[in-house]
Amino acid sequence: MIKSTPCIAAIGFMAIVSLMGCSKKEYQSFEELDNANIREYIQKNNLTVHQYKETDLFYEVLEEGTGKPIDYTENYPIVYTVKSLDGKYNAADTLSASNRYADYFGYFPFGSAAAGTPTVERLGDFKEVIREVLQHTNGKVRIIVPSRLMYGRNGSTSLGVPPNASLDYVVTVHDDFTDYEDAVIQQMITNASLNIDDFTKREDGIYYQIIEPGSGDVITTDSTITVDYTLKNPEGKVLDSGTDSEFSLASGIISAWSKIIPLINKGGKIRFFTPSDHAYGRTGDSRTAPFLSLDFEVEVKDE
Numbered sequence: 001m002i003k004s005t006p007c008i009a010a011i012g013f014m015a016i017v018s019l020m021g022c023s024k025k026e027y028q029s030f031e032e033l034d035n036a037n038i039r040e041y042i043q044k045n046n047l048t049v050h051q052y053k054e055t056d057l058f059y060e061v062l063e064e065g066t067g068k069p070i071d072y073t074e075n076y077p078i079v080y081t082v083k084s085l086d087g088k089y090n091a092a093d094t095l096s097a098s099n100r101y102a103d104y105f106g107y108f109p110f111g112s113a114a115a116g117t118p119t120v121e122r123l124g125d126f127k128e129v130i131r132e133v134l135q136h137t138n139g140k141v142r143i144i145v146p147s148r149l150m151y152g153r154n155g156s157t158s159l160g161v162p163p164n165a166s167l168d169y170v171v172t173v174h175d176d177f178t179d180y181e182d183a184v185i186q187q188m189i190t191n192a193s194l195n196i197d198d199f200t201k202r203e204d205g206i207y208y209q210i211i212e213p214g215s216g217d218v219i220t221t222d223s224t225i226t227v228d229y230t231l232k233n234p235e236g237k238v239l240d241s242g243t244d245s246e247f248s249l250a251s252g253i254i255s256a257w258s259k260i261i262p263l264i265n266k267g268g269k270i271r272f273f274t275p276s277d278h279a280y281g282r283t284g285d286s287r288t289a290p291f292l293s294l295d296f297e298v299e300v301k302d303e
Contacts, residue, residue: 037164041168057145059144073106081093089159095184097233097235130173140171202259205278214269226245228298236295271297276290280292
């Protein structure tokens with residue numbers, strides 16, 4: 001039987017430590033993994049991006065802003081797309097209700113407590129990129145953000161963001177929102193397989209089509225009417241509907257109704273697409289997201 005001497009024991013211990021050290025080198029740190037994934041993504045997609053100061057964020061100005069100087073203390077309508085670098089998470093539909101934001105710029109991304117989501121101060125660099133490199137509204141900027149500054153090792157199950165997912169944002173900060181919403185409505189009409197030439201565009205930006213003019217009583221802005229209606233969002237999803245629902249056009253219903261419904265008589269039917277200014281505005285309501293253009297189809301009963 002061979003006895004273990006102190007020298008042999010020491011050599012054995014050092015060998016184990018050495019092996020452990022080699023094993024550790026096979027694993028990347030969280031930061032190294034993020035940086036490697038981001039650099040691989042940039043090269044693979046041939047992106048012309050710049051590192052923002054001493055941070056690990058990368059940016060590319062896609063469209064120079066032509067509007068007002070961006071200010072943390074101002075309230076802006078923001079539309080963005082976001083995807084994980086591996087493509088497993090992709091929220092790239094700008095018509096989506098989830099890809100829009102209206103609050104003070106200093107709260108973006110994720111919003112304020114008032115908006116129902118917490119402010120994330122560690123992403124201050126994200127907002128600084130927009131303000132400093134975009135500078136003006138009505139412009140568009142790409143920002144690539146490491147996973148450790150976003151949803152981290154666990155990702156977000158509710159959103160479908162995978163673990164360790166660095167994200168590629170494309171953010172448009174709007175100022176004059178009229179042209180944007182008009183383009184959204186035209187896209188909504190096309191997506192609904194409707195012919196835009198069948199619609200009349202009003203000066204206030206509402207598009208309407210009289211399907212049946214109706215032969216009943218004239219409808220005025222203070223009429224009380226009974227209707228069947230359907231409300232859809234820009235993606236074509238039904239947000240609300242009703243049968244034999246009673247409304248007073250003078251009782252604070254959204255202004256689009258009091259503008260459009262009197263264009264038909266009782267017994268008539270009308271389809272109209274309205275900008276958010278004549279619906280629920282930049283704040284939205286319990287059913288609608290901020291600055292959401294809406295699609296209504298309304299049939300007024302001839303009682």
